[in-house]
Amino acid sequence: MNIDNKKIEALRKDYNAPTLSLEQLEDNPILQFQKWLNHAIENEVLEPNAMTLATLNANGFPSARIVLLKGIIEKGFVFYTNYQSAKAQQIIENPNVALVFNWLEQARQIRIEGKVELLSSQYSDQYYQSRPKGSRIGAWASPQSQKIDASSFLENRVEQIQKIFEHSENIPRPPFWGGFVVQPQFIEFWQGRQSRLHDRVQYKLEHSNQWLKSRVAP
Numbered sequence: 437m438n439i440d441n442k443k444i445e446a447l448r449k450d451y452n453a454p455t456l457s458l459e460q461l462e463d464n465p466i467l468q469f470q471k472w473l474n475h476a477i478e479n480e481v482l483e484p485n486a487m488t489l490a491t492l493n494a495n496g497f498p499s500a501r502i503v504l505l506k507g508i509i510e511k512g513f514v515f516y517t518n519y520q521s522a523k524a525q526q527i528i529e530n531p532n533v534a535l536v537f538n539w540l541e542q543a544r545q546i547r548i549e550g551k552v553e554l555l556s557s558q559y560s561d562q563y564y565q566s567r568p569k570g571s572r573i574g575a576w577a578s579p580q581s582q583k584i585d586a587s588s589f590l591e592n593r594v595e596q597i598q599k600i601f602e603h604s605e606n607i608p609r610p611p612f613w614g615g616f617v618v619q620p621q622f623i624e625f626w627q628g629r630q631s632r633l634h635d636r637v638q639y640k641l642e643h644s645n646q647w648l649k650s651r652v653a654p
Contacts (some may be wrong), residue, residue, distance in 0.1 A: 451628025456587055456635035458649060465623040465639035469546060470508060472539075472625070483509045488536040489515070491526040499526060501541040506538075506563060512619040513548065514555060516563060518580035519612045527552045533618060543628030548620050555615030564609040572607045573597045624652075 462468040476484035485505040490498055501523065507514035513535060517524050527533065535548040564572060577593035584590065601607045620641070627635040634654035639647045 437651075447604050450550070450630055451634070452630055453543050453627045453635075455522075456625070456627045456637060458637060458651060460622075461625065461637055461649065463647060463649065465620070465625075465649075466508065466512070468625065469623065472544060472546065473537075476539050476542060476544075479542065481541050483633055484537075484539065487515075488534075488538075489523065490529045490534040490536075491523055492527055492532065493526050499523070506615070507559075507618065509559075511553075512527075512550060512617050514559070514617050514650075516560065516613070516615045518575070518578065518610075519614060520582075521580040523581075524616075527616060534605075535618060545626040547624040547626070548618065549622040550618045550620040552616050555617050557614065560614035561609050563615065564613070565606075569601075569607065571607065573601065575613045576607075576610050 441603075462471065473484060474541075486502050487505050488500050489503045490500040492498055499522070503515045503517065505513055506516055519528075531552045533550065533552050535546075535550075537544075537546040537548075539545070564575070567575075573594060576597045577590060622638065622640055624638045625637060629635060633652060636652045636654055637649065639649050639654055642648050
């Protein structure tokens with residue numbers, strides 16, 4: 437099947453968001469992120485906590501996938517995964533990562549670059565126990581990123597785990613599953629405007645505790 441490149445070239449949308457001024461934005465980008473996220477949630481943006489997580493493998497090739505933001509703490513942005521998964525292994529080898537949030541309904545995008553560290557077991561335990569029972573069982577059942585013969589493998593694994601915990605709601609967190617926190621060193625807020633004259637405001641962390649804010653050309 438051939439794709440008509442002219443149709444792809446013709447795809448465009450002109451945004452009409454108001455000008456984003458430096459004075460409007462918080463001096464702390466994490467506070468500004470919280471404002472934009474709350475606005476996205478209140479306006480029922482689809483999956484507002486979905487974010488692209490980009491990592492590097494051992495050969496320096498980038499790899500990206502969508503994960504869900506599950507918390508914002510003083511250190512940064514929290515997500516959870518299987519520590520034996522491909523993305524977790526890449527993070528362990530190279531903790532430098534990038535995140536992207538894209539809220540098309542609001543013509544907004546946020547880019548984040550930083551380093552990852554392991555979240556404390558206290559946070560991981562607390563979040564794990566807040567998940568539905570099926571999700572907790574799924575964490576035990578799935579050998580994430582490993583090759584399996586068929587989906588029936590997972591179904592059988594789930595049945596086995598369900599039998600083990602069928603009389604208990606207190607399912608312990610698997611030792612191979614938990615949280616990471618992305619500590620930002622760079623955050624950019626993008627807002628779409630007419631004629632591709634988009635607003636881009638960047639924050640860069642200097643001296644480990646001071647954010648410098650500036651506007652850059654689209």
